Amino acid sequence: MAMAWIFTAMIVISVVFGMVNGTMDAVSAAALSGANDAITLTISLLGVLCLWSGVLEVMDQSGLSNKLAAIFRPLLRKIFPDASADPVTLSAISANISANLLGIGNAATPLGIQAARRMARGCNGTASDSLCRFIVLNTASIQLIPATVAGVRAACGAAEPFDILPAVWFSSVLSVAAGLLAARIFQFLWRDRA
Secondary structure, three states: OHHHHHHHHHHHHHHHHHHHHOOHHHHHHHHHHHHHHHHHHHHHHHHHHHHHHHHHHHHHHHOHHHHHHHHHHHHHHHHOOOHHHOHHHHHHHHHHHHHHHOOOHHHHHHHHHHHHHHHHOOOOOOOOHHHHHHHHHHHHOOOOOOHHHHHHHHHOOOOOOOOOHHHHHHHHHHHHHHHHHHHHHHHHHHHHHO
């Protein structure tokens, strides 16, 4: 809801400045050009998103996602000890992390919401430490294949959309490590205050 107000304010301010400066024609042309560019980008991203969503579905149907989840399970049990008692929650967390590894944020979101809802049961309105760590891990997400970003780069004319892989790997590992460390520090600080 707040974003709607922010975007509305930006549009109103642009129109007012366009009228004050006498550049209303340029504001109108920029609005139409921006809308056209947004539609073009969205349509070009549909192919990439469909491809990787299909890959994720094939992984799920072939049982590869279950094998990937089994690989993650020992690590996830250490990171999320509360959630490891529920196999459905642990499976949703594993699937979410798998989708994030492939850079498919749109496929990871429903899985993340499912896992967060299951983890929030019994918390009485206060997020548990495991739920906070999951939100941090989901937000920072390590990406092996940044499919969406590569799709945007390809749509914008990049000659090699995947040449950003080393930077993506480094920054995502660094952000996940920093996020989990911060969550751990705040966990201990919060317990001291409680």
